[in-house]
Amino acid sequence: MRAVVTVIGKDTVGILHKVSGICAEFNVNVIEVTQSVLQDMFAMIMLVDISAINSDFSELVDRMTALGNELGLSIHTMHEDIFNSMHSI
Amino acid sequence: MLNVYNILETIRMIQDECLDIRTITMGISLLDCIDTDIDKACEKVYAKIVKKAGNLVAVGQQIEKEYGIPIVNKRISVTPIAMLAAACPDGDVVKFAKALQRAADTCGVNFIGGYSALVHKGFSAGDMALIKSIPEALDVTNNICSSVNIGSTKSGINMDAVKIMGQIVKESAERTADRDCIGPAKLVVFCNAVEDNPFMAGAFHGPGEPDCEIHVGVSGPGVVRAALTKYPDASINELADIIKKTAFKITRMGQLVGARASELLGVPFGIVDLSLAPTPAIGDSVAHIIEEMGLEMCGTHGTTACLAMLNDAVKKGGVMASSTVGGLSGAFIPVSEDAGMIDAAVAGVLSLEKLEAMTAVCSVGLDMIVVPGDIAPETISAIIADEAAIGMVNSKTTAVRLIPAIGRKEGETLEFGGLLGSGPVMPIRDKSAAKFINRGGRIPAPMQSLKN
DSSP, rough: OOOEEEEEOOOOOOOHHHHHHHHHHHOOEEEEEEEEETTTEEEEEEEEEEOOOSOHHHHHHHHHHHHHHTOOOOOEEETTTHHHHHHHH | OOOOOHHHHHHHHHHHSSSOOOEEEEEEGGGGGGOOOOHHHHHHHHHHHHHHHHHHHHHHHHHHHHHHHOEEEEEEEEEEEHHHHHTOTSOOOHHHHHHHHHHHHTOOOSEEEEEEEEEESSTTTTTHHHHHHHHHHHHHHHSSSEEEEEEETTTTEEEHHHHHHHHHHHHHHHHGGGGOOGGGGGGGEEEOOOOOOOOSSSSSOOOOOOEEEEEEEEHHHHHHHHHTTTTTTHHHHHHHHHHHHHHHHHHHHHHHHHHHHHHTTTTTTEEEEOOOOOOOOOOOOOOOOOOOOOSSSSSSSHHHHHHHHHHHHHHHHHTTTTSSSOSSSSOOOOOOHHHHHHHHHHHHOHHHHHHHHHHHTTSSEEEEEEETOOOHHHHHHHHHHHHHHHHHHHTEEEEEEEEETTTTTTTTTOOOOOOGEEOOOOOOOOOOOOOHHHSSEOOOGGGGGGGO
């Protein structure tokens, strides 16, 4: 089971550190990260493995959303199935 | 395989283009709650709904979190209550409405639909009592929706029922005049009603459906419009292709959510209704899609053609994306619930006659249309008859949801708020149809019914 974490917003110090910190706390393994900084806009997409998560997935979602609010970023944490089903037959 | 573009597209659709799952609706059969003692029947109805749907809202919220997609409504549809009322002819039918309301409160759902009767060929026991109780039932409850099927392609149109429904719609408005005439906003008069529709106010759980199942209604007019905006110079068939692709993606999401809800609730998956259902929110309008195709304003000449193409392309795109498509599946045109329609009606560009023509090619009918409060019941009946005739002859579902704005005239506005929006009072013809309506009887089934 995998999920996708997307982070979009103004670049600041330590975004990747904080997001992956939460992942580690939930025992969620980061599989892949792509990120780009265009001018000062930061966009990161992180594919994570949630099969060994040590808590509810919804708690991870809440934590990530809260971090987003704290940093003024938009952070979405969504199960990968939604992307797979919408974009492939 | 996941790619960055697709991920960002999905997030943009949800964040900026109002993409959502409009409803997950649990259909529950109440046939096993029939009892000759109405109080016992009501208890059984309450107990069964709470048992089956007690978890529905929590599961809906869990899925919202899991996939990051809003599920706007969690609803329940039940067996037409007239079938239960048939067994207890001496009881006060409104008790069923109150029992349903109690169940809605306990389960926390937005609406329960199914305070309904199917009378397309005639009235059986319970039907008339239920129909007559509709104004009171909609008055004393908040979250109960009612519908009556008065015609079908197979059986023609029951003109006696059409006559009564004109009176019921008017009476329902009068009883709720102090609440912006909200009563008839929860009442739909159908021709060719479908048994697995997840959308309100017309949802009921048909007698041919299983004991319990989950339906999903998707939405997404904003997504379709945004997709069209990117191709300002495309030809019409190119536009149709873009709509198909977009509808496919939207429907896949509905299929995913429905399958997951079915798994979590342990209830079979019914259908995905792939409808474009507008809301009054900015960027969630079907009228704006039509305008994006090249019309200055929805309702002008060309609207019916645009809507026909849109409705067809939505079906074609969606049908492959789901294992079972059903319900109404197409584009909805509820006037008060669509920002673009409201503007067009206020500007006088969108008339009742144009809306009637549009209903011949869209998925439902004259929906959420505010008419003057002094409208004669026979005139409402005549509008219902016109609309039912379109449905009957074209083998499609048509519906009428008119709101007589008691105490208001043409040019004034009725405000419902929320998803129901607001609607300007639209002009109607002032010549009477009373003699025609008072004849009673039945319009025989058309040639189209003889398919065997």
